[in-house]
Amino acid sequence: MEVISRILEVILAIAFGCGGVIGLFYLANYGINALPKPWNRHFLPWVYIAPAMIVLSTYLIWPTIQTIYLSFFDGRSQNFVGLKNYIFAFTDQGMLVAFRNNLLWLVLVTGISVSLGLIIAVLVDKVSYEPIAKSLIFLPMAISFVGASVIWKFIYAYKPMGDAQIGLLNAVIVNLGFEPVGWLVERYVNNFALIAIMIWLYTGFCMVILSSAVKGIPENIIEAARIDGANSWQIFWQITIPMIRSTILVVSTTVIILVLKVFDIVFVMTGGNQGTEVIASRMIKEMFNFRNFGRGSAIAVILLLLIIPVMIGNIRRFRSQERLR
């Protein structure tokens, strides 16, 4: 009985919630239309934009301002401490390691997943099994970061020599006669082990977008090049790459932004131990584990500042592209 009344309640809430919103728009529109002629044209757009603006500023702009404000206060947000949280962020040993790791992530993930995606896109272009190959590579995109991390935990799992290896990689290595490797523990390899997961996740994304760009290159240009005697290698470097340069840039910037925000993988796999911390995972730790709101906010602001130039670049490029059309 209780379940039915619950379900009924939910349905009613949805109906009246949505109905209320639709009604609100309807009524506003009615009111605007009733206004004298020159006025209504000016007001009408605002009526439709306003709700989105309000939501955007409450959930995006206001928190951003709040975060910047809090980053100048101490852990409990009570006393003004000036730039102390920022000084911490740029001098603390752990933070420096996080910056170094983020740089490593940026270079390797962006570099490898974009170039791998491009290579695959060009190689599978026009082969008969292209859809299958592409869907296989694209498949990991459907998995969440945490889900992927759990899968890869089984791949990297370590058992001491002599025990049955439950990790895929170590099982292979031990069968080849080597000692098992602590993929997530040994400092010389653990960062690369984590980065490999993100490459696995995002190569498919890069491939799909680059592939559509490759397909967009007019056939006659390539034919003309062939007639002029260019080989595949020359076509790739002289025609394909320049033609899809803007797509490559868009894909790269998207991956850069994703990499700057990466945290789930690190959090699930190593918890940031043994020198694998990244900026975002450190931010979560400061904010929610140590409850130091000042430091957490300062790191968030730094992350924001790092992402803004990439965003601006992206938007500029997008605009100039639109202008060309």
Add this chain to the structure above:
Amino acid sequence: MKQYKQTPLLSLCSIAFISIALLVGCQPAQESSESTKKQVTILGVVIGEQQKKLEQALAAFTEETGIEIVYEGTDTFATTLPIRVDSGNPPDLAMFPQPGLMKDFAKEGKLIPLTNFMTPQQLQDAYADSWLELGSVDDTVYGVWYRASVKSLVWYNSKVFKKNGYEIPKTWDEMIALSDRLVAEGKTPWCIGLESGDATGWVATDWVEDIMLRTAGAKTYDRWITHQIPFTDQSVKNALETFGKIVRNKNYVYGGMVGVLSTPFGDSIQGLFGDKPNCYLHRQATFIASFLPEDVNITEDVGIFPLPPINAEQGLPILVAGDVFAMFNDTPEARKLMEYLASKVPHEVAAGLGGYISPRKNISLTLYPDQLMKKQAQILADAEVIRFDASDMMPGAVGTGTFWSGMVDYVGGTDVDTVLQNIENSWPESTQ
């Protein structure tokens, strides 16, 4: 822009919809009959099987008084509770896994002192002074201890010990001698597993705390927790290095450094059992019993002894952890429940259910269902000095942060001075 034609009927409908939507939105949360019903709400950390046991221990209270208990268990206690308190909606009672957070609330004046309704005599009859102290702020008692766990335990396979003629070490030196003997026989003495998700490292902090108590003593330990001595102090360094002699010795620990860091803490005890054990000694708290392999016979196969003393002067201190109840809302029902929790009844019921040790005085050892629990209760009762888990008492940035990660670094080979300096640097300036 295309103008839509609007009829008065439609706008009337709109108005109806909006007003109903507003009405629904403004309706106060269900406040019907519940406020008149006598009940106490509890927010706590125990979930699953342990929650059932807690409910069984509280059943007698409801039967006797007719007061309903609404228990809500959560595994995100440390974030949920502060939010609920800050928003003015605290539970009547909270069951804290660490006294540190409880003390924070007590200092902010959010908790009701027990002395408001219980006499000092009543409290002293129920708990030893050290437990009362652990639940007090400025000599005012706020906490009623419900559950204890003994951390200074070494687990072993008693069958294997008997068969090989190994003896239970009475001192640290004897324990090291036993370890050396095992190594000489081509065996690995210890199993240690530090992996615990984003909490990786706490197992090692327990080791260091135990060694601190045994080498530097309880007084220095207390000064260490409150940062009256720096983390880089010689006594702490000594404790780390004593632990390092075991954990960083490839012959002593199963799997070496990588094994220690990658083995989940719950799995590591399993190395003690089987036809060819991986190791022979495992130091871990009470709760590890629930991680024992299923085919192990608790009475015949599993043995424990307290982690032996190092410095004879400091005797045999015992490191503990536990759950403590404190009260946010001063209602007659909540008062009654707190008094009940301090009485013998729930402790005796819970003791009989197993997997539980009571911190209360005068709980008969015969109530515990198996020899393992009896032995642990005995160790706790005999302890001259007990101290609470240090990392749980330190500020979060250290206790659940750099101390954990620092121990991972130390086991991973980072030198002791760097590790200690990193932890010291992270200590928040305004302590408490």
